[in-house]
Amino acid sequence: MNCILLPESDIALPYAQINDPAQITHVHKVLSLQLGDTLKIGQLGGNLGTAIINEMTPNNIQLADVQLDTAPPPKLDVTVVLALPRPKVLRRLIMDMTALGVRDIVLINSYRTQKSYWQSPLLARLDEFVLEGLQQGVDTVAPRISMQKRFKPFVEDELASLITHDAIVAHPYSELSLTQYLQRHALQSAPSTKAALPSVVCIGSEGGWINYEIELLAAQGCQAVHMGSRILRTEAAVNVLLGQWLLHNS
Structure with missing residues (x-):
C-alpha cells in the first residue's frame, strides 16, 4: 500500500x-x-x-x-474490454488496471472463457481488488466495472457507444503492429496536438480471440493489432498496451 x-x-x-x-x-x-x-x-x-x-x-x-x-490523478481515457480470464488472473488484472488508472472495465464472455469462471466467488470480491489497486497507485477514484455474459449482443448493440475515438483489439496474428498503428495515428493528428489514443482496447483471455470474435469486433470499428512475434500472457498484454496511455499522459 x-x-x-x-x-x-x-x-x-x-x-x-x-x-x-x-x-x-x-x-x-x-x-x-x-x-x-x-x-x-x-x-x-x-x-x-x-x-x-x-x-x-x-x-x-x-x-x-x-x-x-x-486531487487524485486523472484517469486514463480508455475503456478496457477484457474477456473474463481465470479467476486468479482476474484478481491481478483488476489490481493492475486500477493502479494504472483505467477509467472503465468491461468483463465479457468469449469462446475461450470457461463457464465456470462466471461462478467464481472472486467476482464478488472485485471491490476488494479495486481497493488494493487504488492504494498501490495512490488514487481514490475506482474504475467503473461492468460484466457482460453475452458476447455478440454486447458487441453489436453496446460497444459502438463506448468508442468515442477509435478502438483496437489485441490479436497476435493481425497484419498491423501496435507500433505501426500508433505511427499512422500520429501522422493523422494535427502537429500541434498529441495524437489521441483509442478510447477502447479489447483484450482476450488466455488463448486470445477466435476469428469469429475478431470479425465481429472489426465490424464495430475495432482495428486488430499485434505487439510483436511473442505470444504474451493476458497480464503482460494488458500492461504493455496500457503503458502507451501512461506515456501519453505523462
Missing part, C-alpha cells in the same frame, strides 16, 4: 480512524509507524492527503491533523 484509503464514514475532519485489519497490519508491520508519525491517506472517491497518528491499538488507529488537499 502506498497510501491508506478510508471511507467517508471514517473521516470527520480534522480526525479520522483506521478500522480495516489489513490496513492496521500494514501500518504496524510494513510501515513500522509510531505515534506522531505522518501517514499518507485518502478518502475513497475524494482527495488525497496526510494525517498524524494520534493513537494506536491492535484493532484501531486514530488519526489527527487530517489534511485532504490533493
